[in-house]
Amino acid sequence: MAFASSSTPVRGRHRRRRLPVAALAVTTVALAACSAEQQPTAAPTASARCAVSAQLVPACGVLLGVTPPDPTASSLAAADAAAARPYDFVYRFHDLDAAIPDEVDRSVVDAGRLLHVAIGTRQHQKNGRTYTWREVADGVVDAQLTAQAKGIAGLKVPVWVTFDHEPDNGTKQPRGSGADYVEAWRHVHEVFAAAGTTNAVWVWVVTGASESLDRVEQFWPGNDVVDWVSWESYNPAGCRAGRLDPSRWKSFEAALLVFHDWLTKNGARVGIDLSKPQMISESGSVKDPSNPDRRAAWYRDIESALSRYPQIKAVGLWDHTGNNICDYRFSEEAPVQAGVDTLLTSPRLSQTQVP
Template sequence: MTLSGSGGGPPERSVLPRAALLLVGLLVALALLVARQSDDSGPPSGSSATAGSAPSGGSCAASAALAPPCGAWWGAYVPPGPNGLAASVTAFEQRIGRRLDLVYTYHDMGTGTDGQLMDADEQSLGRTRLLMLSWESEVWGGSGSGGSTADRPLGWQRIASGAYDATVIDPQAARIKAYGKPVLLAFDQEMDDRTPADGSPADYVAAYRHLHDRFQQLGVTNVRWVWTVTGYLPRAAQMAASYPGDAYVDWIGYDQYNYYLCKSVPTWQSFADTQLPSYIWLRQHISATKPLLIAEYGTAADPSQPQRQQQWYEQVPQVVRQQLPGVRAVVQWDSSVPGPDCDLSVDSPAASAGYAAAGRDPYFHQPLP
C-alpha cells in the first residue's frame, strides 16, 4: 500500500485492486512450486538443522543483517493514538498477550515532526524491541485553517542529485547514528506503485543508492537496508527494474493481503494463497538468499463466516515455517484502508484470537539482538 496524507503516522492509503492476483498467483505458484524446495535462506547445505531449530553451531542469535536463523520476528504496524505511539503499542501488546519483536513506523521527508526519525516514542520502544522505519520521499499534507494540503513528492531524481542532503538526509542520518542500536530502514516501500509520479524505476534505484552511500559517507553503520515492493505480480517488470542490487539491500520485503470484499475479490484467499506467489517470484527473480519479510499483511473479514479471520491467522505459523522458509519477519498491518469492509486490523474477537494464538508459536519467539 502507498502512503498519503499527514499526522504522525501513515494517514489514508491507496490500495491496488487485487482481483487479478488470485489467478496470476495460482499459475505462478503451480509453475514454480518446486523452486521453493531449494530455498537457500535456511541452514547451509549439508547442515542437519531444520527451520525453527538451532543451526549446527547451536546458536539462534540474529545474523549481522538482523535475521533470526531459527525462526522469524513477530511485528506490527500499530497506528499512534492520542497518547502517542508507545502507548498504542503497549495497549496492542496487552491485548495480544505478548511483546512485539519489531515495531514498524512511517515518516515523511519533511522537516517537521513527521520527518523526525527516531523520535522519543521510537527510542523508548526500541529499548526492548527492533525498529523498522519506512521513510517516504514526500512531505505529507496537513489540515489547517485553510483546509487540507496535498502531499508533495520530492522526486527521486532530486534525491539522487543530493538536493536534500543538507536539509533532510544528513540530519536524520545523524539521529539514527546517535541512536546506536541497529535499525531496519525502508526507503519508499512499494515503489512499484509510485511510478511514474515519483520517477522511473531507474530514478528510484539512483535515489536508493544515493541514500545508502550518503549514510556510509556519514559513518552510519547501524542501518540494515530494506527494499519493499507490493508483490503484485502484474507489476513484475517494474519491481525487477527497481531493485538496487545485492550490495545495497539487506532485507527484501513485500506486502500482500486477503482483501476479499474490501476490494471485491470474489474468492476468499488463505494466508498461503496471499503470500506464496510473491514469495516464489522474489526468490526466482530477485534473490535466492536475502532474508525476506512480509512487511505488511492482514485479512478483511467475511461477514457470513466471522470465524474465518481466526482460522486465517492460526495458519500463519505453519505456513511460514513450512512453505516460506526465507521469511524472517512478519508484520501485521493493524489498521484499515479506505473502503467498506476494509478493516484489516485484529480488533475483532475472531481476528484477535487467531492472531494471539499465532503469536504464541515458538517459531515467533527468537532472541533479540
Template structure:
C-alpha cells in the first residue's frame, strides 16, 4: 500500500509516510481467527464450502448489461480507447461503510468515479480479508473495482497502525496457502463474474526490506497466484503489477517484474509531497509523474498500459492556489504521458500534519480536482461486465 507506513521503516527509504485512520477494534472472533491463522492452527481448513463462496452475498447482475461498443469501447483488459479512467482510494467512513465513503466523496467531487480502489489482507476475515465485500459488490455494479491483495495479516482493522505479519512470498509460491487462504477468495471473484483489477502486493519494491522475500520469490509468488486463478477458472481478473516508482529502487523493480505474459497493466505510486517531507521542491503533476513513467516504459514494458495507482499533491500553506492548479493541469499534462490510461487519487492524509493532507475534501484541492474530473478525457464508457 503506497504511502501507508510511518516515516520510519519502509517509508523512510522512499519518502512515504503514514496514512492514519480512525481507530476501531476487532471483535474477539476476528482476533481469534487471525491469531490462529498466524499460528498455523488451520482455522481456514474447517470452513465449509458455503463459507468460502456465499453465493447469496454476490449480486445476481454483477456481470450483466450491454458491453460498450464503438471506437471508445474499452479492451478486454479494461484499457479505455479514448481517454483514461478516473478513480480514487477513499478510506472507510466512520460508520465502517465503504459505500457511504465513496458516495460522499462522489457528491463532493461532482461526478461518479470510474474506478474504486480498496485494500485487503490475507486473513480471510469479513472485515479486511474477504475480497468483494458487500459494499464493494454494490459499488461495482456501475463502477470498476481494483482489489489490492496483500500477502500479510494485518494486526488492526483496515491496517490502522500498519503493523502486520508477513506470510512470505516463498510460502505463497509453494502453494502452502492455496487451499486455506487463496482458493476461497479466488472462488469469490470467479462467482462475481465481472472483470476486476487485482494488484498483488502493490508497491512490491518496498516490501523486500519488510521481510516479504527476495525479488525472485516475489516473481514466483505472483506467477503462482496468477496461475491459481487460471486453474480455478477465474478468468475475470485484469492483472496490475504495482511498484512505488521510486527510482532509487530501479534495480529491485527490474528484478520484480514477472513478465509481460503475467501482467496486463504496469502501475506506480508517485506524489508531490512538498513540505510533508521537509523539502522546498514543489513538483507539478507532470514533474511528479513523468520521470518514473518514462523509466517504466523504457525498462519494464513499452507495450503495457500504465496506471497511476496512487497519486496526489500535498498543499502549499503559503500559496493555496498551487494545489488547485496542480489538479487543473492534469487533463493537459496527462496527454504527455499517453500510455497512462487510469488515474487513482489517494484521498487520505499521510499523517496528522497539515502539510501531509493529501485529500481533496475541501478548499483549493477540491476545486482543482472537481475541475479536472469534468474533462471529457476522463469520461469513458464503463463496462458492466
C-alpha cells in the first residue's frame, strides 16, 4: 500500500512510561537464541516486562503497530479510542519534500511510541514529480533527503526508516531496475550517515506477494545497510480484482508464509542474514459478507500464528483502504475491533515496554 498514516498521543489506560534511550540496551544472547526457526514459543508471563534495544528489537514478545485511516492526528486518536490500548508504533509515509518530523510524527515520539517512516520518491508539494531510483542514486534529491535525515536525528530516539517501500511492486517498474534501487537505497543510507543520523533503524519492506517472488532478490540492498527485513500479509479475498470471493480467503499465517518460505529457502543464497529481526509492516483482512465473524477471527488468530515464527518481532495492522474495492478498515467496526483487541491484550503482544 502507499498511503500516509497518522498519530497523536492518547492518554488512557495501558499508557506506557517512556524510558530514556540509554536504558534500552539489551543483550544479544537472548535474541540470538531466537534467530532460527523453531517450535512454537511460549507467550510471556503476565509479570514479564520486556524492553527494546537501540535497534528496536523487543527482548520478548511482539510489537503491534497501526496505520490509521487518514494521515492526521485525529485519525489515530479515533483509532486509539476504539482500541483496548494504544498501539506500540505508527507507520507513516512521506514524500521527498515533506517535513520530517511533522507535527504528527513528533506527537508519536512525544507519546513514547515508536515511529516507522517510509520515504518515497515523489516530490508532491513542489512539482508532483516522481524521481527515478537512478536520480536518487545520483544525488539529485540530496538536499531534500539531508533535511529529512537531520529532522529524524533531531528526534533523538531510534526511528525505523524505509526508503521507497514495495520496490517489487509491478507499478514501480518505471522507477528503474533492481540495481538502480539498490544503489539508491545505499546512497540514501550514506546521506543519512553524512547528516549524523545515527538513530535511523533501516527496514527493507517488500510486498511479499507471490507474483513478485521471481524478482524480489534484485532489490536486496545488503546486510550492511539493512537492520530489519519486512513484508506484508494481506487477505484480499479477490478484492484487488474488483469482486470479493470468500473462497479465496487466506489466513494471516498463509499470507505471511508466501515470502517467509521464499526467504527461508533463498535468503542465504541471496546474501540476506536470516538472523535479522523480521517485521510484517502491513497486514489486514477484508470482510466475508456471508460470515460476519470471520474477519474478527482472522485478527484473533494472529497471536497463535506468531508463536510459530519467533523471528517476527513486529506486526503492523493496516486500518485503511487498499487497491480497487479493498477495504481493510477495522476501528470503526466494533465486532472486528473486538478481534483486534484480543490481539492487543494478548500476553505475546502486550508485554513490551516501548521507549
